[in-house]
Amino acid sequence: MNQRLFANRRLMLAALMLAIVALLRAAPAAAEPYLAVLEGYKCNVCHVNPTGGGLRNAFGLTYAKVLLPAETLDNALDSWDGKLTDRLRVGGDLRADWTRVTAPHTSSQQAFALEQFRVYADLTLIPDRLGIYVDEQIAPNGSQNEEAYVRYGNTTDGFYVKGGQFYLPFGWRLQDQTAFVRQVTGINMTTPDKGVEVGYEHAAWSAQFDVTNGAANANTGSGYQVTTQVVYTKPIWRVGIAGSSTQSSAGDRRMGGLFAGLKTGPVAWLAEGDIVHDDSLGRSLVAGLLEGDWRLHKGHNLKLTAEYSDPDRSVRNNQQTRYSFVYEYTPLPFLQLRAGYRHNFGIPQNNQQHQQLILAELHGYF
Amino acid sequence: MKSFATAVRGTAVALCALLAAACAGNGEGLDANGRPLVPGGSPPPPLSADLQSIQENIFTPICSVCHAGGSAPEGLRLDAADSFNLLVGVPSTEVPSLLRVKPGDPDNSYIIQKLEGHAAVGAQMPFGCPNTQPCLTTSTIAFIRQWITNGAPPAAAAAAAVTAPLAVASIVPESTEPVSVPPPQVMVAFNHELDVSQLATHSMHFEKLAAGASPVVEQVAARIAVSSANLRALMIWPARPLAAGHYRLVVDATSSSRFSDIAGQTVALGTPDERGQAVISTFEVVP
Numbered sequence: 003m004n005q006r007l008f009a010n011r012r013l014m015l016a017a018l019m020l021a022i023v024a025l026l027r028a029a030p031a032a033a034e035p036y037l038a039v040l041e042g043y044k045c046n047v048c049h050v051n052p053t054g055g056g057l058r059n060a061f062g063l064t065y066a067k068v069l070l071p072a073e074t075l076d077n078a079l080d081s082w083d084g085k086l087t088d089r090l091r092v093g094g095d096l097r098a099d100w101t102r103v104t105a106p107h108t109s110s111q112q113a114f115a116l117e118q119f120r121v122y123a124d125l126t127l128i129p130d131r132l133g134i135y136v137d138e139q140i141a142p143n144g145s146q147n148e149e150a151y152v153r154y155g156n157t158t159d160g161f162y163v164k165g166g167q168f169y170l171p172f173g174w175r176l177q178d179q180t181a182f183v184r185q186v187t188g189i190n191m192t193t194p195d196k197g198v199e200v201g202y203e204h205a206a207w208s209a210q211f212d213v214t215n216g217a218a219n220a221n222t223g224s225g226y227q228v229t230t231q232v233v234y235t236k237p238i239w240r241v242g243i244a245g246s247s248t249q250s251s252a253g254d255r256r257m258g259g260l261f262a263g264l265k266t267g268p269v270a271w272l273a274e275g276d277i278v279h280d281d282s283l284g285r286s287l288v289a290g291l292l293e294g295d296w297r298l299h300k301g302h303n304l305k306l307t308a309e310y311s312d313p314d315r316s317v318r319n320n321q322q323t324r325y326s327f328v329y330e331y332t333p334l335p336f337l338q339l340r341a342g343y344r345h346n347f348g349i350p351q352n353n354q355q356h357q358q359l360i361l362a363e364l365h366g367y368f
Numbered sequence: 369m370k371s372f373a374t375a376v377r378g379t380a381v382a383l384c385a386l387l388a389a390a391c392a393g394n395g396e397g398l399d400a401n402g403r404p405l406v407p408g409g410s411p412p413p414p415l416s417a418d419l420q421s422i423q424e425n426i427f428t429p430i431c432s433v434c435h436a437g438g439s440a441p442e443g444l445r446l447d448a449a450d451s452f453n454l455l456v457g458v459p460s461t462e463v464p465s466l467l468r469v470k471p472g473d474p475d476n477s478y479i480i481q482k483l484e485g486h487a488a489v490g491a492q493m494p495f496g497c498p499n500t501q502p503c504l505t506t507s508t509i510a511f512i513r514q515w516i517t518n519g520a521p522p523a524a525a526a527a528a529a530v531t532a533p534l535a536v537a538s539i540v541p542e543s544t545e546p547v548s549v550p551p552p553q554v555m556v557a558f559n560h561e562l563d564v565s566q567l568a569t570h571s572m573h574f575e576k577l578a579a580g581a582s583p584v585v586e587q588v589a590a591r592i593a594v595s596s597a598n599l600r601a602l603m604i605w606p607a608r609p610l611a612a613g614h615y616r617l618v619v620d621a622t623s624s625s626r627f628s629d630i631a632g633q634t635v636a637l638g639t640p641d642e643r644g645q646a647v648i649s650t651f652e653v654v655p
Binding site: 193217349 | 394
């Protein structure tokens with residue numbers, strides 16, 4: 003009985019600490035940026051990577067153990083804390099799912115699949131100054147390095163520099179890498195690039211400036227991609243602007259994006275609009291996203307998403323839209339269940355632009 | 369402050385309604401790939417084991433959505449103009465020991481491994497399959513396998529060009545074309561594979577012109593090369609990046625301007641200027 007009382011006190015203490023840290027480190031994004039909007043956090047509040055996604059830091063893991071799940075276990079704080087040693091922190095995400103995809107006049111496809119198993123590690127060489135970060139996809143299709151960089155500087159308040167391979171900062175870092183805004187821009191969490199990033203974190207401001215090879219220069223080595231992003235975060239709203247320019251023998255590409263988040267009661271709203279111009283193809287593309295996440299209850303989230311894509315602005319009647327309905331249930335720490343439905347709409351003569359998807363996913367994380 | 373919050377919420381609701389009301393295109397005047405119909409044009413041919421059919425049924429509508437332009441993943445552009453040159457005989461960037469397409473050997477062609485989902489690295493293609501779009505069916509991939517087994521020949525239009533006399537297919541940048549950034553190189557594409565053993569007999573240089581015309585104010589040395597992955601493309605690299613101004617690419621006076629293919633056909637490159645030197649391309653680097 004005393005042990006239970008003691009455990010409850012520790013949980014209350016942890017919750018109090020979370021609230022205090024949240025207030026001190028007011029207000030975007032992670033692989034689930036709606037959480038950041040709901041709580042008013044910046045990316046670096048919960049993630050080791052200052053631009054979000056990947057390995058959770060001590061605060062992020064405590065949040066995942068105490069505040070995210072429907073049931074908070076009495077011994078939650080005694081469970082996995084992400085640290086192998088004082089200097090080495092590891093984590094991971096495993097997503098296994100069943101999907102059924104149907105499209106007009108074609109037979110449906112359904113399959114169980116291991117969508118992703120990733121592990122992350124961060125080695126602190128000099129506290130708050132020097133570290134090495136690795137994000138490795140273990141499965142499917144064998145091992146593949148996604149991120150590996152050396153980080154120097156203060157990622158919570160001040161300037162920092164990253165050098166190596168990393169994801170580029172551009173818009174919301176969504177969990178759904180196939181979102182129109184992530185496909186059209188070609189910047190998502192499956193397309194790391196090699197180069198350097200200079201970042202700045204202070205109070206409500208986050209900013210990054212990246213010089214990288216650019217995807218189209220993988221073979222030629224003939225140009226660079228410059229990407230920059232600035233985000234201003236307040237407790238119930240935030241706004242960000244991003245731009246990118248790629249010089250390549252394949253043709254130059256310029257991109258601009260605006261994104262914003264707003265909390266209205268238990269609902270987090272995420273919006274993004276991007277425009278992309280490919281010089282060599284003489285085309286401009288537009289993509290938009292509007293997402294509403296309604297936290298019905300602790301551990302329960304209803305995600306509604308509307309997306310828009312115009313693959314070539316000079317061509318009329320070719321736009322595509324996509325609407326998704328996903329229910330996310332996090333019963334326990336480190337475990338999430340997701341189920342959802344998505345309907346695509348496009349030009350009538352293309353069956354694949356009218357796909358419907360039913361999804362059930364098991365997500366384990368640590 | 370309260371009115372600001374109300375205004376922001378109102379804006380969010382309006383944005384939501386706007387995006388939800390955004391409709392997909394009705395497809396009027398477009399083909400199945402969403403491209404404008406050409407008057408008198410024909411629909412894509414049924415899928416068969418030749419590149420033109422694979423291009424029109426798979427590469428263009430499915431792959432080139434992402435694999436095109438300046439941000440094509442892994443530098444692989446699969447639009448009709450580039451797919452052959454960037455696939456056949458080109459090492460993959462993810463597993464450089466494997467060619468993207470190894471003529472005659474589909475099992476060791478990286479594209480097959482990516483499409484079938486057993487590549488050593490990276491996700492199965494098309495990206496997102498099977499979760500957000502269908503994977504290519506086994507029977508569809510079989511057509512690509514058969515094309516590779518057949519030696520991965522170029523599309524019928526390109527193959528037909530081989531029977532035509534040796535000629536320049538394109539020059540990038542094109543003459544008189546303004547470019548916003550210095551071009552890393554000038555590319556001259558031919559309709560036949562070049563005889564690379566003759567390459568050492570050619571030399572060129574760039575000339576910077578005063579205000580778009582003569583006189584020449586500066587010369588920049590150039591290096592010429594032909595990629596082993598694509599013997600139809602002659603690449604001319606300036607010795608240093610070109611600053612803003614008007615330029616022309618010129619064949620050295622001591623060098624031959626005639627290029628030959630492996631069958632011995634020759635074609636003269638460029639047009640003679642007032643000094644009798646062959647000018648291949650004239651372009652402007654805009655600041």
